[in-house]
Amino acid sequence: MGSERGSEFEIRRAVMGRKIGAVVLAAGKGSRMGAEIPKQYLTVGGKPLIYYALRAFESTADEIVLVTGTDEVSYCKEEIIERYGFRKVSRVVAGGAERYDSVYCGLCALGECEIILIHDGARPCVTEEVIERAIAGAEKYRACVVGMPVKDTIKVADKKGFAACTPDRSSLWMIQTPQGFEGKLIREAYNKMKQEQPLRPGITDDAMVVETFTGCSVKLLEGDYRNIKVTTPEDLPVAECYLSGTVETCRKKS
Ligand SMILES: Nc1ccn([C@@H]2O[C@H](COP(=O)(O)OP(=O)(O)OP(=O)(O)O)[C@@H](O)[C@H]2O)c(=O)n1
Ligand SMILES: C[C@](O)(CO)[C@H](O)COP(=O)(O)O
Numbered sequence: 001m002g003s004e005r006g007s008e009f010e011i012r013r014a015v016m017g018r019k020i021g022a023v024v025l026a027a028g029k030g031s032r033m034g035a036e037i038p039k040q041y042l043t044v045g046g047k048p049l050i051y052y053a054l055r056a057f058e059s060t061a062d063e064i065v066l067v068t069g070t071d072e073v074s075y076c077k078e079e080i081i082e083r084y085g086f087r088k089v090s091r092v093v094a095g096g097a098e099r100y101d102s103v104y105c106g107l108c109a110l111g112e113c114e115i116i117l118i119h120d121g122a123r124p125c126v127t128e129e130v131i132e133r134a135i136a137g138a139e140k141y142r143a144c145v146v147g148m149p150v151k152d153t154i155k156v157a158d159k160k161g162f163a164a165c166t167p168d169r170s171s172l173w174m175i176q177t178p179q180g181f182e183g184k185l186i187r188e189a190y191n192k193m194k195q196e197q198p199l200r201p202g203i204t205d206d207a208m209v210v211e212t213f214t215g216c217s218v219k220l221l222e223g224d225y226r227n228i229k230v231t232t233p234e235d236l237p238v239a240e241c242y243l244s245g246t247v248e249t250c251r252k253k254s
Helices: 008-015 049-058 070-084 099-109 128-141 183-196 206-214 235-244 246-253
Strands: 020-026 063-068 089-094 115-120 143-149 163-165 173-182 219-222
Touching: 008 128, 020 049, 020 099, 049 063, 049 070, 049 115, 049 128, 063 070, 063 099, 070 089, 089 099, 099 115, 099 183, 099 206, 115 128, 115 183, 128 143, 128 173, 128 219, 143 206, 173 183, 173 206, 183 206, 235 246
Parallel strands: 020 063, 020 115, 063 089, 143 219
Antiparallel strands: 115 173, 143 173
């Protein structure tokens, strides 16, 4: 796979004394979910979806900034941060129209950190192991993303909906979050983007911002197939199943 894992001991040794910051994104509208409320507040396993990503970073990061919709800041402070006792969340701030605007708002609110992780709040099944791998990757390579190799054949469609070509699957990855960076690097990348080209349609992740505005190469590290982005309604029961551990039980039985 060409990916890397590290023992917990190696990871901890590498980042000892470094402040780890996390920006957790929850300012999206969830239009593809089509629910009455943004998907990050839907109840999964008895708790709001956003709870699970925050729980994973509470035990791995030193400081967390939660980025929400403008009208949801108070709700998140009272009903999520206070209610569930998240102590590492230093600020809850409003995001912007696009994901990259929300990331920028989160970076502005986060204190100085040697390593910064950016995570979709819509990925509730992220594990501490994957987060630790992203931390170690940021330390070693300055910029990294977690992801998994694609399993299906991928086709590029032409304008009429016919298959134009079939890229070599062995070099294709599905990219996930967290995406991890040296703190100075990710701030430099986002500051440059805001100054030079504040409107960037087509920028869908943080690695693209770093590649485009700093030229730094981004390392791909192994994520987890279970680290899904809850996007459409059929993702909800899958996430619930992963969070409850049902899948592990099934595996052991078979
Ligand atoms: N302006 C935005 C857009 C997205 N996000 C966050 O970025 C993550 C990934 O985005 P996506 O799954 O596309 O969420 P939505 O934008 O909410 O979904 P949709 O595109 O279906 O509206 C989510 O955690 C979402 O809350 C954000 O913080 N600010
Ligand atoms: C960052 C991301 O989750 C990596 O797969 C993804 O690009 C977010 O994209 P979306 O357009 O916000 O769904």
